[in-house]
Amino acid sequence: MRLYGKDKICGILSKTARQNRLSHAVLLTGKSGVGKKYLARYVAQLILCKHNACGECACCKNIENDTHPDVVFARKKCGGKYSAEPFRELMKDAVILPNNGKFKVYIFEECDTMTPVIYNALLKIIEEPAEHLRFVFTCTNTALVPETIMSRVTVYEVADTTVEDCERYLIDSGVEEQKAKELSAVFSGNIGECVNFLNYLSGNEKNKKTAVETARKIASAIASRDAYSASALISTSAEKSDFYIILDYLTNVFRDAIAIKHGQTAEYYDKESAQKIAGNFTDKEITRMTDTAFEISSNEIYNINPALTASYFISGIL
Numbered sequence: 467m468r469l470y471g472k473d474k475i476c477g478i479l480s481k482t483a484r485q486n487r488l489s490h491a492v493l494l495t496g497k498s499g500v501g502k503k504y505l506a507r508y509v510a511q512l513i514l515c516k517h518n519a520c521g522e523c524a525c526c527k528n529i530e531n532d533t534h535p536d537v538v539f540a541r542k543k544c545g546g547k548y549s550a551e552p553f554r555e556l557m558k559d560a561v562i563l564p565n566n567g568k569f570k571v572y573i574f575e576e577c578d579t580m581t582p583v584i585y586n587a588l589l590k591i592i593e594e595p596a597e598h599l600r601f602v603f604t605c606t607n608t609a610l611v612p613e614t615i616m617s618r619v620t621v622y623e624v625a626d627t628t629v630e631d632c633e634r635y636l637i638d639s640g641v642e643e644q645k646a647k648e649l650s651a652v653f654s655g656n657i658g659e660c661v662n663f664l665n666y667l668s669g670n671e672k673n674k675k676t677a678v679e680t681a682r683k684i685a686s687a688i689a690s691r692d693a694y695s696a697s698a699l700i701s702t703s704a705e706k707s708d709f710y711i712i713l714d715y716l717t718n719v720f721r722d723a724i725a726i727k728h729g730q731t732a733e734y735y736d737k738e739s740a741q742k743i744a745g746n747f748t749d750k751e752i753t754r755m756t757d758t759a760f761e762i763s764s765n766e767i768y769n770i771n772p773a774l775t776a777s778y779f780i781s782g783i784l
């Protein structure tokens with residue numbers, strides 16, 4: 467298992483484990499998409515592998531592939547969300563001794579999304595844990611985790627990955643270099659968001675179609691200088707990946723509009739809007755549109771707020 471941009475924290479965890487000082491309850495906190503789940507698997511390897519998370523032995527491989535019988539992803543085991551009844555059952559199972567080694571590792575992902583009922587069920591087991599139990603928690607916001615839990619865990623902050631780490635990860639995963647560069651820049655080096663976006667592109671054709679449909683409407687609104695409709699349409703596209711598709715679509719339309727204006731061959735991505743934009747806007751205006759679209763797709767503004775991004779984008783082009 468290769469962890470990108472995690473050398474420092476892996477070093478700290480590994481050293482702590484070698485000195486037998488790894489806490490029985492570890493909490494990994496960091497931004498969404500930063501690799502906390504991968505790191506949780508690494509902690510499980512440190513606990514269960516006899517060679518300090520060598521990555522090579524059957525134990526490590528099983529953990530990496532989520533097939534180790536003594537490593538339990540609690541939320542997944544409860545059917546994808548923390549529901550009270552399956553969770554209580556799961557906690558009852560925790561007292562049963564491990565299958566293979568000395569320990570059983572329970573991983574509680576996004577523990578900041580648990581309800582009070584779940585926290586109570588959890589407390590029972592972590593207050594006086596059996597000898598064979600080890601816990602790994604992950605969360606984005608420690609402020610949402612009750613003090614009763616926080617006081618029983620050792621917290622490790624998981625740093626953001628850099629754009630370079632992210633690029634390397636994508637290239638190693640088979641993404642072509644240029645695309646890896648673009649994605650890493652757009653998602654500011656957040657590997658999780660890049661992966662979600664790629665899955666989204668390859669997987670969910672229906673959602674993708676909806677985003678393209680929205681993009682078509684926005685292009686048409688821009689072509690008619692209808693700032694209000696364009697802005698409303700953009701601000702309702704809540705997903706960042708949708709927004710990326712929309713910007714990509716618009717950039718193609720703007721490029722066609724310039725081509726039409728100069729009597730060059732257009733690709734006619736969206737003939738109607740491109741022709742209308744060519745007729746209604748000056749060269750300078752269309753260039754500004756392209757620049758604004760590019761500026762937004764390559765900086766962080768979207769992270770602030772979709773409605774704000776929409777108004778910034780539209781005020782930049784209309």
Ligand SMILES: [Zn+2]
Pocket residue numbers: 515516517518519520521522523524525526527
């Ligand atoms: Zn190993």
